Amino acid sequence: MSRSLRLLPVVLLALVIAALVWRLAHPEDTTIRSRLAGKPVPEFALPPAVPGKLGLASADLAKGGPRLLNVFASWCVPCIAEARVLDQIKGKGVAIDAIAIRDRPEDVAAFLAAHGDPFDRIGSDDNSRVQLALGSAGVPESFVVDGRGFIRYQHVGPIEPADVPTILAQLEEAK
Amino acid sequence: MRRPTQTVLVACLSLLVSAPALADSSLPPAQWANRQLPDPRQEARARALMEELRCLVCQGQSIADSDAELAGDMRHLVRTRIAAGDNPRAIRAWLVERYGDWISYRPPSEPIGWPLWGAPLVLLLLGALLVRRRIKPRRP
Numbered sequence: 001m002s003r004s005l006r007l008l009p010v011v012l013l014a015l016v017i018a019a020l021v022w023r024l025a026h027p028e029d030t031t032i033r034s035r036l037a038g039k040p041v042p043e044f045a046l047p048p049a050v051p052g053k054l055g056l057a058s059a060d061l062a063k064g065g066p067r068l069l070n071v072f073a074s075w076c077v078p079c080i081a082e083a084r085v086l087d088q089i090k091g092k093g094v095a096i097d098a099i100a101i102r103d104r105p106e107d108v109a110a111f112l113a114a115h116g117d118p119f120d121r122i123g124s125d126d127n128s129r130v131q132l133a134l135g136s137a138g139v140p141e142s143f144v145v146d147g148r149g150f151i152r153y154q155h156v157g158p159i160e161p162a163d164v165p166t167i168l169a170q171l172e173e174a175k
Numbered sequence: 176m177r178r179p180t181q182t183v184l185v186a187c188l189s190l191l192v193s194a195p196a197l198a199d200s201s202l203p204p205a206q207w208a209n210r211q212l213p214d215p216r217q218e219a220r221a222r223a224l225m226e227e228l229r230c231l232v233c234q235g236q237s238i239a240d241s242d243a244e245l246a247g248d249m250r251h252l253v254r255t256r257i258a259a260g261d262n263p264r265a266i267r268a269w270l271v272e273r274y275g276d277w278i279s280y281r282p283p284s285e286p287i288g289w290p291l292w293g294a295p296l297v298l299l300l301l302g303a304l305l306v307r308r309r310i311k312p313r314r315p
Binding site for chain 2: 030032034035036073075101102103104107126127128129131132133134135137138
């Protein structure tokens with residue numbers, strides 16, 4: 001056997017180790033993104049999540065200008081931090097609708113009373129059916145929907161103050 | 176000073192009383208999350224599909240194995256659609272359309288998945304060749 005061939009296993013091992021080290025240094029992005037970006041919002045109609053406020057249907061998202069669709073829950077801790085940022089976005093004249101995931105009316109009402117209510121409509125999604133239809137994998141998530149009801153942009157996780165310019169730019173682009 | 180076993184015991188007990196960091200909703204599991212369909216044939220089809228769908232929360236588990244609430248809601252979705260007469264293939268396609276091939280544990284039968292399907296055959300062939308060479312009777 002030639003000398004170079006005998007070294008082959010060592011070279012292979014070195015390559016495997018190099019691949020492992022590279023993966024450790026550059027972990028895979030485990031964010032789950034919806035494949036529906038660029039496609040219309042799937043058809044749905046959700047009952048109101050709190051008394052005295054309108055529920056949300058896909059038809060509501062297909063009229064008027066671009067809107068922000070926020071998927072949240074009263075039991076979701078990062079949503080509390082996000083509420084303040086949503087208020088700020090609302091202050092810029094953005095229309096925001098929401099879907100409350102697996103929530104009770106009294107809990108949603110308490111959440112809105114404590115952390116502010118920037119929402120025009122809130123639909124109640126008791127068994128995450130609409131969340132799954134949207135390709136969303138958790139709370140909070142937000143979608144920029146244009147005036148024709150097409151999803152233009154998805155934000156996974158809470159919207160931080162640093163994300164606001166991107167969200168506003170996407171809303172502007174959706175006009 | 177405490178003995179080590181005592182410390183371990185205290186640590187274990189404190190794990191029991193600590194609240195889980197993952198927030199869960201206060202709603203009960205969806206109707207068909209943990210309940211079998213009355214028709215055993217439908218339940219078997221639902222079960223087979225649930226074992227091949229990835230949980231969105233604990234990404235290494237199938238929705239059949241996961242205790243996450245979203246996995247329960249996905250089981251509810253699968254069972255209600257099977258009970259309504261939906262084809263498992265259509266349900267899988269519906270989810271793949273939203274989350275990509277990633278959601279299904281069954282590799283896609285598209286060109287990118289061909290090496291995966293072909294590898295066992297190639298290995299089997301190589302093995303057969305190796306065996307044939309080894310057990311060939313030697314000429315005297």
